[in-house]
């Protein structure tokens with residue numbers, strides 16, 4: 349037998365024996381061992397390749413081709429056998445192993461916690477729902493009409509400068525407040541209405557007390573014979589429930605285009621209980637939001653008939669409420685998602 353024939357016979361024997369072993373492998377682990385034995389870096393196939401060196405030059409290409417064919421055939425068989433064995437192993441595992449998914453995780457681990465913004469929102473909603481208010485949401489991207497025009501803030505009105513607006517295009521903005529939810533509600537529902545609008549709002553502003561992306565909650569009541577007294581009663585009730593009994597509420601005349609009259613809402617500083625501290629800048633009072641009686645011009649942009657129907661509205665910043673209630677010193681902590689910070693509010 350020539351040297352080349354000899355090597356070919358050896359190759360064929362290798363192929364047969366590898367295939368037989370692969371087919372006989374009882375597990376994917378055994379199969380892998382067969383693969384290493386024949387196809388591995390120091391496997392039989394590598395060994396036989398070494399014999400090529402001693403073959404006559406003209407025999408080398410044919411032999412090299414044969415080795416490659418065997419290699420490919422073995423790799424293919426390996427893959428097929430592996431698929432079959434693994435499928436079988438998974439089935440066996442599923443049939444024989446049971447898992448109790450109700451068991452508590454070992455060690456507890458990081459449980460995560462509700463974000464203070466979500467927690468404060470839920471609490472406000474819970475308090476106001478006792479007065480018959482229910483939740484509404486609106487789009488983050490608002491038409492100019494809803495964010496400004498229908499709230500009596502016409503183009504070129506100086507009040508537009510009160511809010512640093514992110515424009516999407518000339519007629520769409522990232523809503524700068526939750527007040528547009530008032531308009532959506534009045535357009536699509538019939539009074540009497542008691543609604544809360546909550547969610548993210550956006551302003552081009554960022555420092556120790558401002559975030560470009562923060563949250564507000566808006567309250568609106570539309571009914572017959574609504575007066576400033578109803579507004580004051582409602583907001584004072586809310587302040588006591590949210591910050592604690594005994595806290596006073598004060599209404600300072602102010603201006604918002606969508607309410608007339610308008611007021612800024614202050615309450616006794618919940619941190620120092622009115623004695624004066626750094627949060628309330630020693631005044632004992634802290635500003636928590638804006639409010640007022642709905643401007644008849646706003647009704648004019650919706651289907652609601654004034655003076656048959658009248659209303660009041662108020663708006664708070666959620667992060668600000670959390671800052672005041674818990675004495676948080678930097679608003680940016682709310683977006684850092686530091687678990688240690690978030691878990692303090694549990």
Ligand code: DAH
Pocket residue numbers: 524525526527566567604607637638639640661662663664
């Ligand atoms: N939208 C106002 C703001 O973001 C807050 C506000 C003031 C809401 C008075 C109201 C309101 O509903 O009546 O600054």
